[in-house]
Amino acid sequence: MDRDCVLGTHRVLEPAGALPQSAWRLDNTPVARSNEVLCSVDVLNIDSASFTQIAAHCGGDADAIAAHIRATVDARGKQHNAVTGSGGMFVGQIAAVGAARADRDTLVPGERIASLVSLTLTPLRLDEILAVDIATHRVRVRGSAVLFASSIFARLPADIATDVALSVLDVAGAPAQVRRLAAPGQTVCVIGADGKSGVLACAQAKTRVGPAGRVVGIVPNGDSPGAQLLLAEGYVDRLVVADARDTLAVLAAIPAALPALADLVVNCVNVGGTELASILCARDEGTVYFFSMATSFTAAALGAEGVGKDVTMIVGNGYAKGHADIALQTLRDRPPLLAYFNARYGARP
Numbered sequence: 001m002d003r004d005c006v007l008g009t010h011r012v013l014e015p016a017g018a019l020p021q022s023a024w025r026l027d028n029t030p031v032a033r034s035n036e037v038l039c040s041v042d043v044l045n046i047d048s049a050s051f052t053q054i055a056a057h058c059g060g061d062a063d064a065i066a067a068h069i070r071a072t073v074d075a076r077g078k079q080h081n082a083v084t085g086s087g088g089m090f091v092g093q094i095a096a097v098g099a100a101r102a103d104r105d106t107l108v109p110g111e112r113i114a115s116l117v118s119l120t121l122t123p124l125r126l127d128e129i130l131a132v133d134i135a136t137h138r139v140r141v142r143g144s145a146v147l148f149a150s151s152i153f154a155r156l157p158a159d160i161a162t163d164v165a166l167s168v169l170d171v172a173g174a175p176a177q178v179r180r181l182a183a184p185g186q187t188v189c190v191i192g193a194d195g196k197s198g199v200l201a202c203a204q205a206k207t208r209v210g211p212a213g214r215v216v217g218i219v220p221n222g223d224s225p226g227a228q229l230l231l232a233e234g235y236v237d238r239l240v241v242a243d244a245r246d247t248l249a250v251l252a253a254i255p256a257a258l259p260a261l262a263d264l265v266v267n268c269v270n271v272g273g274t275e276l277a278s279i280l281c282a283r284d285e286g287t288v289y290f291f292s293m294a295t296s297f298t299a300a301a302l303g304a305e306g307v308g309k310d311v312t313m314i315v316g317n318g319y320a321k322g323h324a325d326i327a328l329q330t331l332r333d334r335p336p337l338l339a340y341f342n343a344r345y346g347a348r349p
């Protein structure tokens with residue numbers, strides 16, 4: 001049997017020659033072609049930068065947000081935010097498995113999975129939008145999606161609630177990359193420390209740098225539940241309350257918060273305009289990891305040049321080997337963090 005393209009180029013409708021992520025429009029026909037997996041979809045987890053942009057555009061109105069998402073998916077065959085360029089991921093069930101898939105025997109229809117590739121490249125069809133949860137950026141739907149041979153996914157864990165797993169898996173790259181990049185004795189600064197990826201990054205960073213190291217979080221609001229968790233559990237040594245878009249405010253806070261500038265800065269915010277503050281928190285020849293999807297390559301590159309900072313800047317690859325297991329294990333190893341995620345991101349009425 002002929003196999004379709006491993007990367008899913010057979011689903012690209014326009015422009016010709018594009019890959020699914022960069023394509024404007026995908027064929028979202030709900031059938032499993034030779035090496036595809038067709039899934040029924042229950043929940044979309046819209047990535048935070050995208051949801052924040054859509055919510056602002058729609059004046060925070062849930063019905064308008066639903067209509068916006070519906071219009072995007074109807075027009076493009078995928079949930080690809082044209083402003084932020086980002087997507088999110090889905091949870092659903094395996095519905096049908098293509099006849100040419102090598103892993104066909106291991107894929108059981110009805111099994112619940114979470115996609116680990118972006119919705120910006122996932123053929124998606126929405127039959128109905130049931131509810132939009134503004135607090136968690138989750139959208140309950142009836143629909144279908146297609147995974148290509150190259151599309152990674154995770155089976156949902158039995159010991160962690162589905163909604164919590166979805167929230168954690170969406171940002172799984174952050175704790176996994178921090179675990180890889182941070183080293184004992186180092187100083188790590190996490191910007192947007194009290195969001196999903198931020199608290200996971202802080203928890204991993206604290207373990208990695210050890211007692212001789214230091215983790216500093218920057219948050220816009222020191223009273224948030226995430227900020228309180230970071231302090232109570234010692235996932236940060238110090239919390240700085242500052243708007244990271246206000247570069248001068250961050251600059252003023254640095255001498256007290258980061259007397260030795262950070263070896264590693266992790267940007268986990270969901271708004272634009274924080275590139276320069278991130279760069280200024282890093283030591284010369286340090287590393288800045290831009291996990292945020294609101295990052296501007298131009299602002300980061302020209303900003304570093306403009307302040308004469310020789311730093312290594314890493315684009316936030318959402319994938320790192322073993323990232324799903326590392327992210328879920330970050331919760332399992334830290335019961336207070338798991339309790340926080342259950343309370344904040346667990347099933348809601």
Ligand SMILES: NC(=O)c1ccc[n+]([C@@H]2O[C@H](COP(=O)([O-])OP(=O)(O)OC[C@H]3O[C@@H](n4cnc5c(N)ncnc54)[C@H](OP(=O)(O)O)[C@@H]3O)[C@@H](O)[C@H]2O)c1
Nearest residue numbers: 048049192194195196197243244268269270292293316318
């Ligand atoms: N690289 C990837 O593959 C990938 C995958 C998924 C998501 N992302 C991106 O990663 C980022 C974080 O995602 P998330 O799910 O962790 O988001 P989140 O839970 O919404 O957290 C965002 C954090 O940024 C903080 N923040 C907002 N404005 C700020 C400011 N001006 N100064 C300092 N902090 C500020 C927020 O604080 P408040 O809550 O107090 O406003 C919040 O703590 C987003 O840009 C998202 O799109 C990347």
